[in-house]
Amino acid sequence: MGRITAITISVKIKFYIQNPKRQKRTPSSSNIQIIESSNYQITKMSKIKKTFASYDAAPENTSHIDLKAQYDLFINGKFVKPQSKQYYDTINPATEKKIASIAKGNAKDIDLAVKSAKKAFESWSKTEPKERAKYIYRIARMIQERAREFAVIETMNGGKPIRESRDIDIPLAANHFFYYAGWADKLDYAFPNRKPKPVGVVGQIIPWNFPLLMAAWKLAPALATGNTVVLKPAESTPLTALKLAEIIQESGLPDGVVQIVTGFGDAGAALVNHPLVNKIAFTGSTEVGKYIQKAVAGSNKKVTLELGGKAANIIFDDAPIDQAVEGIVNGIFFNQGHVCCAGSRLFVQENIADKVIQKLKDRMKTLIIGDPMDKNTDIGAINSKEQLLKINNYIKIGIAEGAEMYQTNCALPSQGYFCKPTLFLHTSQSHRIVQEEIFGPVLTIQTFRTIEEVIEKANNIPYGLSAGVWTDKGSKIFNLTTKLRAGVVWANTYNKFDPTSPFGGYQESGFGREGGVHGLLPYVHF
Amino acid sequence: MVLLIQSPTIDQVGVEERVARLMTRSIKKESELEGLKLALNMIDLTTLEGKDTVGKVKQMCYKAQHLADDIAGLPTVAAVCVYVNHVKTAKRALVNSGIKIASVATAFPSGNSSRKVKIEETKMAVANGADEVDMVISRGEFLQGNYNFVFDEIAAIKEACGPARLKVILETGELSTLDNVRKASDIAIHAGADFIKTSTGKIQPAATMPVTLVMLQAIKDHYDATGIMVGMKPAGGISTSKSALNYLVMLYETLGEKWMTNEWFRFGASSLANDIILQLGKEKYGAYYSNNYISKD
Numbered sequence: 001m002g003r004i005t006a007i008t009i010s011v012k013i014k015f016y017i018q019n020p021k022r023q024k025r026t027p028s029s030s031n032i033q034i035i036e037s038s039n040y041q042i043t044k045m046s047k048i049k050k051t052f053a054s055y056d057a058a059p060e061n062t063s064h065i066d067l068k069a070q071y072d073l074f075i076n077g078k079f080v081k082p083q084s085k086q087y088y089d090t091i092n093p094a095t096e097k098k099i100a101s102i103a104k105g106n107a108k109d110i111d112l113a114v115k116s117a118k119k120a121f122e123s124w125s126k127t128e129p130k131e132r133a134k135y136i137y138r139i140a141r142m143i144q145e146r147a148r149e150f151a152v153i154e155t156m157n158g159g160k161p162i163r164e165s166r167d168i169d170i171p172l173a174a175n176h177f178f179y180y181a182g183w184a185d186k187l188d189y190a191f192p193n194r195k196p197k198p199v200g201v202v203g204q205i206i207p208w209n210f211p212l213l214m215a216a217w218k219l220a221p222a223l224a225t226g227n228t229v230v231l232k233p234a235e236s237t238p239l240t241a242l243k244l245a246e247i248i249q250e251s252g253l254p255d256g257v258v259q260i261v262t263g264f265g266d267a268g269a270a271l272v273n274h275p276l277v278n279k280i281a282f283t284g285s286t287e288v289g290k291y292i293q294k295a296v297a298g299s300n301k302k303v304t305l306e307l308g309g310k311a312a313n314i315i316f317d318d319a320p321i322d323q324a325v326e327g328i329v330n331g332i333f334f335n336q337g338h339v340c341c342a343g344s345r346l347f348v349q350e351n352i353a354d355k356v357i358q359k360l361k362d363r364m365k366t367l368i369i370g371d372p373m374d375k376n377t378d379i380g381a382i383n384s385k386e387q388l389l390k391i392n393n394y395i396k397i398g399i400a401e402g403a404e405m406y407q408t409n410c411a412l413p414s415q416g417y418f419c420k421p422t423l424f425l426h427t428s429q430s431h432r433i434v435q436e437e438i439f440g441p442v443l444t445i446q447t448f449r450t451i452e453e454v455i456e457k458a459n460n461i462p463y464g465l466s467a468g469v470w471t472d473k474g475s476k477i478f479n480l481t482t483k484l485r486a487g488v489v490w491a492n493t494y495n496k497f498d499p500t501s502p503f504g505g506y507q508e509s510g511f512g513r514e515g516g517v518h519g520l521l522p523y524v525h526f
Numbered sequence: 527m528v529l530l531i532q533s534p535t536i537d538q539v540g541v542e543e544r545v546a547r548l549m550t551r552s553i554k555k556e557s558e559l560e561g562l563k564l565a566l567n568m569i570d571l572t573t574l575e576g577k578d579t580v581g582k583v584k585q586m587c588y589k590a591q592h593l594a595d596d597i598a599g600l601p602t603v604a605a606v607c608v609y610v611n612h613v614k615t616a617k618r619a620l621v622n623s624g625i626k627i628a629s630v631a632t633a634f635p636s637g638n639s640s641r642k643v644k645i646e647e648t649k650m651a652v653a654n655g656a657d658e659v660d661m662v663i664s665r666g667e668f669l670q671g672n673y674n675f676v677f678d679e680i681a682a683i684k685e686a687c688g689p690a691r692l693k694v695i696l697e698t699g700e701l702s703t704l705d706n707v708r709k710a711s712d713i714a715i716h717a718g719a720d721f722i723k724t725s726t727g728k729i730q731p732a733a734t735m736p737v738t739l740v741m742l743q744a745i746k747d748h749y750d751a752t753g754i755m756v757g758m759k760p761a762g763g764i765s766t767s768k769s770a771l772n773y774l775v776m777l778y779e780t781l782g783e784k785w786m787t788n789e790w791f792r793f794g795a796s797s798l799a800n801d802i803i804l805q806l807g808k809e810k811y812g813a814y815y816s817n818n819y820i821s822k823d
Contacts, residue, residue, distance in 0.1 A: 058552035163550055322743045323540025358750065366779040375552040472535040492537050 055368070058375045060162045065152050070101040071238070073109055073262065074245035076116040077255030082263075083108040090238055093159035094372050094381040094416040102238050105263035107270035110230065113259040114274045117201045117228040120256030125198045125226040127254075133184035136223055138251045139244075140177035143170065143216075146247070150240055154212055155372045157239040159381030159417070160335050162373050172497055173216035176515075179499035180220035183520060187225065190517050196524035198226035199302055200278035203271040206241075207284045208234035208383050209338040209439075215241050217514050218281050219258065220499075225523040227279075230259045232271055234284075236384045238262040269295070277301060281522065283340075286437075286463075286508050304512025304522045306340065306504055308437040309465030311486065312458035313343030313494065314448075317352045319470035320492065325359045328443070331468060331494040333367065333379055333421050337441040338387070340509070341466035343494050345434060347454050350447040357425065357445065364408050364421055371413065379441060382417040391419050391440030398424045398433040403444070429460055437463070451479070459485045464506025468494045487513075531673075531712045534747075536704040536740055545735040551775045558771065559809060565770040566593065566802045567601035568788040569795055570628055570759070573608060574635075574727065583612045587619035589823035594803045597810055603799060604788035605658060609634070610651045617655035628693070629656035632683060635697070635726035637662035641679060648686040659683070660693040662726060665700045668710060676710070677717045684718035693721035693759055693792075698737045699729040707737055711744035721757035727794065732762025735776060742780040755784065761794025767805045770798055 070087060072079040087101040103109075124132070143150060147170045154165040187196045202222045206214040211233060222229050233241035245260045261267060268288075272280055272295045279302040282292055286307040296303055313331045315324050331343025348356045372380030382388040399405055403424040412418040419441055427434050427444040434444045448454040458467060467486040469477055477491040487505045490496060497503070502518035504510060512522050553561055571590050573582060583606075590603050605626035608616050613629045620627060629651035633639035644661070651659050661683050667675040684692050694714040698707050714722050722741055725732035738760045745756045758777070764770060770793060777785055785791050800820050808814045 055551065055553060056555040056557040058554050167550070318535065320535045320537035320540060322534070323537040323544070326540055326544050375550070472537075492540065493543075 055376050057371070059371065059373050060152055060155075060166075060375055062152050062156075062373065065149055065156075067100055067153070067239070071103060071242045071262070073103045073105050073113070074242070074249070074258075074260040075109070075113045076120075076259065077249060077253075079245070082106070083112075088235070090157060090236065092156050092416075093236075093383055093385075094156075094413070096416055099156060099239065102235075102242075102262050105232075105261040105267045107266065109261055109263070110267055110270040110274060113230045113261050114201055114203075114271070114276050116256040117230050117259060118276050120254060121198075121200055121228045124228055124254060124257050125200075127226070129185035129187065129226075132223060132226060133181045135251055135253045136177050136181035136184060136220060139247055139253070140174045140181060142247045142251060143174040143177065143244075146243075147171065147174070150212060150243060152373070153243060154240050155380070158208065158211060158237045159372050159383050160338075161377040161380040162375055163377065164335060164380075168497075169210055169213045172499070173213045176213075176216040176220045176499045180224040180519075183221075183517075184224040187520065187524070190520055191524070191526070194526045196225065196520070196526060199523060199525055200227060201276055202227045202229050202279045202281060202523065203274065203277040204229055204231045205268050205271065205280070205282045205284065206231065206233055207340075208237040209335060209340070211237040212240040212244060214283055215244055217519075218283075221514070221519045222281075222523050223257065225520055227523055228257050230261060230271060230277070232261050232263065232268050235262070235264050272296065275299075279303070279522065281512075282306070286510075289508075289510060302522060302525075304504075304514070305510035306512070306514065307463075307465075307508060307510040308439075309340045309342070309463045309505065309509050310345055310435070310437050310461050311341055311343050311463075311466040311468065312345045312347055312454075312461075312484070313468040314347045314454055314458060314470065314480070315349065315352070315356055316469075316471040316473075316476065317349040318472045318476075320472060321352065321356060321359065323492070324470040325356065325363050327468060327470060327492070327494045328356075328360055329363055329367070332443040333441050334495050336379055336382055336419070338383055338439055339495065340439075341488060341495065341503075342439075343466075343468050344438065344443060345458075345461075346443055346445045347448050347457065348445060349454075350449055353445075353447045357423075360423070361406060361408075364423075367408070367410070367421060369410050369412060369418060369420065379421060382419050382440065385417055387439065388417040388419060391438055391442060394433055394436070394438045394440070394442060395422060398427075398431070398442070398444075401431050401433065403427045403431055403433065429457055435461065451476070455480065455483045459483075462508040465504075465509035466490070531709070531716060533705070533709045533712045533744075536708050538704050538736070541704060541736045541739055545739055545776070548739075548776045548779060549735070549772050551772075553771045553775065559806070561771050561774050562767055562802050562805055563599075563601055564786065565767070565774060565793065566799060566806075567604060568791050569603040569793045569799050570605045570607045570761075571603045571799060572606070572727070572761075572794055572796050574630060578609060578612055580612070580615050583608055583615045584619050585823040587616055587625075589821055590620070590625050591623050593799060594807065594820065597803070597806055600803075600806070604792055607660060607794065610647055610654070610656075613651055613654035613656050626657040627655060628658035628660055629654070630660045630662075630726075632661040634660070634662050634695075635728040637664050637697075638666070641682060644679070645682060645686045648683050652686070652688055652690045656690055658691045658693060658721075659687050660695055660723060662695045662697060663710060663714065665697055668701070668706070673709070673713055677713050680714055680717035680719060691720040691757075692718065693723045693757075694719040695723045695726055695761070696741075697726055697729055698724050698734075699731045704736065704740050707740050708744055711741045712748075715744060715748050715756050719756060721759050721792070723759040723761055723792075723794065725760075725762040725794075727762035730763075733760035733764055733794075735772065738773065739776055739780065742777065746781055749781075755790060757790040757792065758785070759792040759794055764793055764795050765797045765801060767798075767802050770802065
């Protein structure tokens, strides 16, 4: 027994000190597997590595896409020319080439749209709930049937990788319609002992980062509760909303229940200020959100705003590190960082910071940046030239502020708007790149020592949309979720969306919830 | 006894999500062909049955050298894997072929025997001509928390291997959690494993992508800390070309190009080779041909 104990002790030491003998373990050249007898050459082996490493192009087929050269406004169940007779070009941000001409709606078009919605409200609000549900289910199924077409168009128009539009945007959009279709005839159960009534004509203004998904988030609960809608897509990404208009037309939804009016900020402003609109739902920048709140002040319009964010993603030293690194990547590089809830401020406990940052850098080297239509692309094109300029400007600010920048040396396509995934190390709360929303693939990294410190820093921001916590300890998660001022807190995951789960912000990230039962509330009054 | 290795915790949901994402990689054209040839070159062609005979082993060794003679430019497999008593037969059959001989040892597949017997068996395998030894860990001791026992045993077998390379089978299907997989991987790596291997093939589930990913990450952490490379061998249940490519994508994106050779990565499989030949044959002839054109040895 004595001898065995001695071995055990020596073994224990080995755990601490690497056995020097192990350095010799790399086999000598005679041991290396070279197959000389076959005609398989070793030079071929290096070719294998090279060819396999870069993956050949695997572009999604676009031949089945049916796009018109020109798109009009969808008002009262018909596609109509804009009053201004003016059109603008919508482009593919990955190629900078024009895809189609889009009607430039203005205040007159908005007025027509709102009046048509007002008229349709009379009958739609009295339509039996289970009948309303049928239309919404039908729209959901039609999106599913044409999912591939929607995915390709979303990627063409917005620059996001086809992997995301195919696996996330489009299925989730269909799911939102399915989910709210189910609520249409159960509203009495959603609000026990209260009688929910639709609010009337709803003006909805949606952003360019998830064009179809945001349209679904807004339209589905509004229709389920018996409202009629005027929806204005973002000017740079109108195509999937217009394709949705085609589906709505085909679905037989009564004329005037949904109008889709494309255009610029003036059309949006006209919608916000229109006297017949009863509610405004807006997703977009905090700046525009503030304008909307001023504009509706004194009116009796209901408002929900889903605005910017600058989320803290917090990694504790007891976190599952490899999965946390994956969560960091997913948190900031999902959709090129064009996500209001992106985990753009990374907090890493100081004792594991070096390890996490090294792993993050290694992981970033495997990210594929380029043609969004390629099924292997992880990071696609920045949505617009303006946005790329804004992001590049913030990168300059970060460098000027003295933060250490890290980018992988991946090649970017010569055409289109692309930005390398970027880290800023050694940042602090006083850096502008830490305080302001960049809305791009740029991550700032700060370290922290204690839970109290990280809670204070995470909350030290005018936003409050989302946060991420990574730890193996359940009690720590519950402690943090009660103290972080954020509408959504993800634990050991990030950027998870589900129609049944409410989503929305605190403070300058807006108010009101979308998704779940909570998502019905803004569209009813009692 | 306490385990002095600090293994990181593993989040199973996160691992599965990463695997799902890796599986969306689309490998086509030249990449696919070269990937398949590489996979073929990484196979340990295996027969581990109670009914193994000299004839069976000889036939498999011939197959290992002549996978499909009608397709030019094919590599051979990396090794054949047999029981200890068939090592001599394999050695004779594979002379001058460049194909390695791997022998299972240490009371494979259960590992339930004395250390003395396990060491003797290992020495016998090497003396008979095995280039590589595939040992199993004592899962019972591991699950009882006797981590140092497991560590000592691996270290002792490594010593008995002499010049032969040691593959350590964790039998992950019996370890139940990914945390255990990671812990066992760390113990094996620190105790001197040249390769870590998922399974014996006798227990279900055998190799899975989540388990393999966790083991690859353990190898990466060790490499980052010490600069020492350790090989990986998923074994059992990988039978299609598509899943072999998925594993190679995972290998490439976790450990990188240095591991993309049969010196550091193996597939323990018996039917994978034929599926790859079927795919490569399709590329050559423009259409799939009948399974009956491919030898079943």
